[in-house]
Amino acid sequence: xxxxxxxxxxxxxxxxxxxxxxxxxxxxxxxxxxxxxxxxxxxxxxxxxxxxxxxxxxxxxxxxxxxxxxxxxxxxxxxxxxxxxxxxxxxxxxxxxxxxxxxxxxxxxxxxxxxxxxxxxxxxxxxxxxxxxxxxxxxxxxxxxxxxxxxxxxxxxxxxxxxxxxxxxxxxxxxxxxxxxxxxxxxxxxxxxxxxxxxxxxxxxxxxxxxxxxxxxxxxxxxxxxxxxxxxxxxxxxxxxxxxxx
Ligand code: ADE
Numbered sequence: 001x002x003x004x005x006x007x008x009x010x011x012x013x014x015x016x017x018x019x020x021x022x023x024x025x026x027x028x029x030x031x032x033x034x035x036x037x038x039x040x041x042x043x044x045x046x047x048x049x050x051x052x053x054x055x056x057x058x059x060x061x062x063x064x065x066x067x068x069x070x071x072x073x074x075x076x077x078x079x080x081x082x083x084x085x086x087x088x089x090x091x092x093x094x095x096x097x098x099x100x101x102x103x104x105x106x107x108x109x110x111x112x113x114x115x116x117x118x119x120x121x122x123x124x125x126x127x128x129x130x131x132x133x134x135x136x137x138x139x140x141x142x143x144x145x146x147x148x149x150x151x152x153x154x155x156x157x158x159x160x161x162x163x164x165x166x167x168x169x170x171x172x173x174x175x176x177x178x179x180x181x182x183x184x185x186x187x188x189x190x191x192x193x194x195x196x197x198x199x200x201x202x203x204x205x206x207x208x209x210x211x212x213x214x215x216x217x218x219x220x221x222x223x224x225x226x227x228x229x230x231x232x233x234x235x236x237x238x239x240x241x242x243x244x245x246x
Contacts, residue, residue: 002032002156003082003107004149005075006142007068009050009114011036013142023150026159032107034149035075039063042071051115060116068111068122076109084109084128085148086118087141091130094148098131102148103155110148112141174227176215178208 006014014036018024026032040048044067051061076082085108092098102108111118111128123130133144154160181192195207213232217224 001030002103002153003035004032004152005035005037005082005107005109006112006145006149007037007039007071007075007110008112008142008145009039010112010140010142011038014146016142016146018146018149018153022159023153026153026156029158031156031158032153037071037075039067039071042074043067044070054116058116062116063114063118063122065119065122065125068118069126072109072111072122072126080109081105082107082109084111084126086111086113086123086128086130087133087144087148088113088118088130089132089135089137091132093135094131094133094151096151099148099151100155103152108149108152110141110145112145114140174216174223174230174232175212176220176223178211178215 008014015024015027015034018034019027023032027034039050043050049064050067051063054060054062072084076084083102083105087110118128122128131144131148133147138144181196185192185197193207195203198204213224216227
C-alpha cells in the first residue's frame with residue numbers, strides 16, 4: 001500500500017478533498033493510506049510550542065528543529081525509505097515527472113511548512129526535499145501537501161480507468177491538452193468543429209495534435225521550447241513557419 005504521512009499543525013484539515021472522489025474511493029479500497037500527524041504532539045513544553053522567533057531578528061516565527069525532528073523520527077524512522085518532502089515556496093517546482101516517480105515509490109512523508117520558515121538545520125539533518133507547487137505564496141503548506149498527494153494518488157495502479165492513462169501520455173509528451181466538445185451540436189450559435197464530427201479518425205487525430213501544439217505555443221512558451229528542444233514531432237502544417245528555424 002502507498003502511504004502518505006503528513007506532519008502539520010492543522011491535522012484536522014486532512015483528508016479534506018483527499019477524502020472525496022477518486023482519491024477517497026481509492027483510500028477506502030486500500031490502495032493508499034493517509035496519516036495526519038499533529039506536530040504539537042511532539043512538543044515538549046506545556047504550551048506545546050512548535051515555533052520560536054528567528055535568530056538574527058526579523059518578523060514571523062520559525063518552526064523549531066528539535067520538535068520537527070522528533071515528529072519526523074516518530075513518523076518515519078531510519079528504516080522507512082519514503083522520501084521526506086517539505087512544502088515551501090522556495091522549493092524545486094513540482095513536476096509531473098517528479099510526481100510519477102513519487103507515485104512509483106513506497107509513499108511520501110510530507111512536512112507542511114508554516115510561518116516564516118523552518119530551521120535550516122532540520123532540513124539538512126533529516127534530508128528534507130523542499131518542493132513548491134507554484135510561484136505564489138500560500139498561507140501554509142497543507143494545501144500544497146494535498147495537491148502533491150492528489151497528483152500522486154491518481155497515478156497509483158487501479159485508481160483511474162483507461163481514459164486517464166491516455167490523458168497522461170498526452171501531458172507527458174510535453175504538450176497541453178487539445179480542446180474538448182460534447183453535445184449539443186450547437187451551443188449559443190457555436191458549432192462543434194466540423195472535423196470532430198467527420199468520422200475521419202486520422203483527421204481528428206491531426207487536428208487535436210495541431211491544437212495541442214498551438215495552445216502550448218501560445219500559453220506556455222517554456223513548455224513549447226522544451227518540446228522543441230526534445231525534438232517534438234509535428235503534424236505537418238501545425239507549426240507556423242516563423243518558428244520552424246529559430
Ligand atoms: N507554502 C506556501 N506557499 C507554497 C507553495 N507555493 N508551494 C509549496 N508550499 C508552499
